[in-house]
Amino acid sequence: MKTVLxxxxxxxxxxxxxxxxxxxxIDLSVQKGEFLSLVGKSGCGKSTLMYVLSxxxxxxxxxxxxxxxxxxxxxxxxxxxxxxxxxxxxxxFHFLLPEFTALQNVxxxxxxxxxxxxxxxEERAYEKLRILxxxxxxxxxxxxxxxxxxxxxxxxxxxINDPTVIMGDEPTGNLDSYNTQVVFDILKQLTREFGxxxxxxxxxxxxxxxxxRIVEMSDGSILS
Amino acid sequence: xxxxxxxxxxxLSKPKQTLVAMMGVxxxxxxFIAMVSxxxxxxxxxxxxxxxxxxDIRIFNDITRxxxxxxxxxxxxxxxxxxxxxxxxxxxxxxNAFQIAxxxxxxxMVLGAAPQLSSQVFYNYGPVQLNGMIAGxxxxxxxxxxxxxxxxxxxxxxxxxxxxxxxxxGSGLARKLNVQVGDRVVITTPxxxxxxxxxxGVFQMGLGAIDNIKSYAxxxxxxxxxxxxxxxxxxxxxxxxxTHQAKPLAQEMEKVYGYRAEDWETANATxxxxxxxxxxxxxxxxxxxxxxxxxxxxxILNMTIYNKMKDIAILKATGFASNDVRExxxxxxxxxxxxxxxxxxxxxxxxxxxxxxxxFDGGEFIxxxxxxxxxxxxxxxxxxxxxxxxxxxxxxxxxxxxGKIDPIEILRGV
Numbered sequence: 001m002k003t004v005l006x007x008x009x010x011x012x013x014x015x016x017x018x019x020x021x022x023x024x025x026i027d028l029s030v031q032k033g034e035f036l037s038l039v040g041k042s043g044c045g046k047s048t049l050m051y052v053l054s055x056x057x058x059x060x061x062x063x064x065x066x067x068x069x070x071x072x073x074x075x076x077x078x079x080x081x082x083x084x085x086x087x088x089x090x091x092x093f094h095f096l097l098p099e100f101t102a103l104q105n106v107x108x109x110x111x112x113x114x115x116x117x118x119x120x121x122e123e124r125a126y127e128k129l130r131i132l133x134x135x136x137x138x139x140x141x142x143x144x145x146x147x148x149x150x151x152x153x154x155x156x157x158x159x160i161n162d163p164t165v166i167m168g169d170e171p172t173g174n175l176d177s178y179n180t181q182v183v184f185d186i187l188k189q190l191t192r193e194f195g196x197x198x199x200x201x202x203x204x205x206x207x208x209x210x211x212x213r214i215v216e217m218s219d220g221s222i223l224s
Numbered sequence: 225x226x227x228x229x230x231x232x233x234x235x236l237s238k239p240k241q242t243l244v245a246m247m248g249v250x251x252x253x254x255x256f257i258a259m260v261s262x263x264x265x266x267x268x269x270x271x272x273x274x275x276x277x278x279x280d281i282r283i284f285n286d287i288t289r290x291x292x293x294x295x296x297x298x299x300x301x302x303x304x305x306x307x308x309x310x311x312x313x314x315x316x317x318x319x320n321a322f323q324i325a326x327x328x329x330x331x332x333m334v335l336g337a338a339p340q341l342s343s344q345v346f347y348n349y350g351p352v353q354l355n356g357m358i359a360g361x362x363x364x365x366x367x368x369x370x371x372x373x374x375x376x377x378x379x380x381x382x383x384x385x386x387x388x389x390x391x392x393x394g395s396g397l398a399r400k401l402n403v404q405v406g407d408r409v410v411i412t413t414p415x416x417x418x419x420x421x422x423x424x425g426v427f428q429m430g431l432g433a434i435d436n437i438k439s440y441a442x443x444x445x446x447x448x449x450x451x452x453x454x455x456x457x458x459x460x461x462x463x464x465x466x467t468h469q470a471k472p473l474a475q476e477m478e479k480v481y482g483y484r485a486e487d488w489e490t491a492n493a494t495x496x497x498x499x500x501x502x503x504x505x506x507x508x509x510x511x512x513x514x515x516x517x518x519x520x521x522x523x524i525l526n527m528t529i530y531n532k533m534k535d536i537a538i539l540k541a542t543g544f545a546s547n548d549v550r551e552x553x554x555x556x557x558x559x560x561x562x563x564x565x566x567x568x569x570x571x572x573x574x575x576x577x578x579x580x581x582x583x584f585d586g587g588e589f590i591x592x593x594x595x596x597x598x599x600x601x602x603x604x605x606x607x608x609x610x611x612x613x614x615x616x617x618x619x620x621x622x623x624x625x626x627g628k629i630d631p632i633e634i635l636r637g638v
Contacts, residue, residue, distance in 0.1 A: 047636060051636070054541070056540070056631055056635075057632055076546060077545045077546070077547070080540065080545040080548075081545070083541065083542070083543045084542060084543020084544075085543070089542060091538075091635060096538075097535050097538065098535075099233045099234060099237035100233060108542065109542040109543055112542070112543050112544060112548070113543070169636075
């Protein structure tokens, strides 16, 4: 098994309203194709950890390595480029761009990457939407889609650049039980069929129980 | 370009807001074009009028000029104090004026040189008595300088040559005296000499200051009126091929001929000051309008960015750098600025066209029926540069703010 993500002694502090240590010496390594869920009570630091892993938060101590690239200390522009190529995001509130169609939303990160021509990107976007059963809604404005549909488009967008890791912050947190099941099955299928690595922060115990590995956090440390 | 595509989608998804922002710029630029067209049109018109009636260089004997006192001549090294020095008793006559004029004509930069003399006179016609002046000229040479033929309203230029006691009168003067071609008027000089002259033509320069007081007669006629000899000439008027050479050439002529040579810029200093003042006014009002439009764009862009915080966070999370985000919003303001300015140019053109059609009575001062409007493309280019740069500055600040947005705060803080 190949390790795709590794952290070494990550510490992080909040300074407002007073100095407070949110993350205490986090050591974590994630294997390729692993479906990992991060659980814990509110305020235990699981979301904070995920944003550190996502490279968006750079204000921490310790080391972060994804795909054998050390990311700690890199500049914002380099990190943006790295995120674009290696990390896919799924958020709780879908976060599609409302002015664009579903297809355009999926295409945007690939257009930014600039590895393929526009026609190729469009073809790839259709392919990803088909995996999620959304190809027949491709040309609809994203604001016209239902919550579950939006989340599926968001997953297609996360997949478009074949990222090393997909990160989800409560990916099913805003969905009903039917759509939760649909999204979960899709994520599971991605890890099984495409060897996709997924890290998801969740409150949902049932969701967590069905993943490959549960990492439970408490007061800024990993329990298990 | 990807950022351009995103900017376009943003603009098109809120057409009303985009249009309002554009209208701000359009209004500013439109007013700028309309104002500048009218102001420069007026400036050019008055300048042209003045240029058609004043020579580029005028050579005359300046008898009021400072001169050395006798004491200074005798004792140049000593300390001399001469109070209340009287001007030397000399006439305004230019010696060898005809030779000087023909010498000047040999200069390749000179279009024409016309010797002339002029005097203050009273015009009498029945009980009406008007103060004015009479200029004794070689009418053919004068025509070469000021294109007099085109300004003759009635009568003929050539008739003056064949009529020794002929007179070509300014239109305002003729109207006040209620005279026509063929009528006789009696003129009186300040020295008391009286003579009856026949009107052979009426001219109109379009400038009240000239049309209301001036008449042309033959050189010999005026010499008679003034009771002077045949060589008595008070000034030489010179027109150049290039007006802007007047200043250096005047200085040169002053040195060569020993008489005062005044260029048109010095003679019309007041008019040129007026031009400068009008330009300052036009530009300050236009810049104010554009700054107001700039604030409008600044506000709208700020609002847009506030509404699009989530989108910006998403773009940044999926790999768009701060530069890309800044570009997206900067492009929006530039597009608003460019299209708004372009529309403003059209509005400005329309306004200036309407102004140029509106009837306007210049009254006694200048004879025009419509306001003169300048349609020079220079101001349209200035307008668009103005418009785009204002919006670029107004858009840069909000765009930079958008680029600095921290995505985590927005993604977590729902």
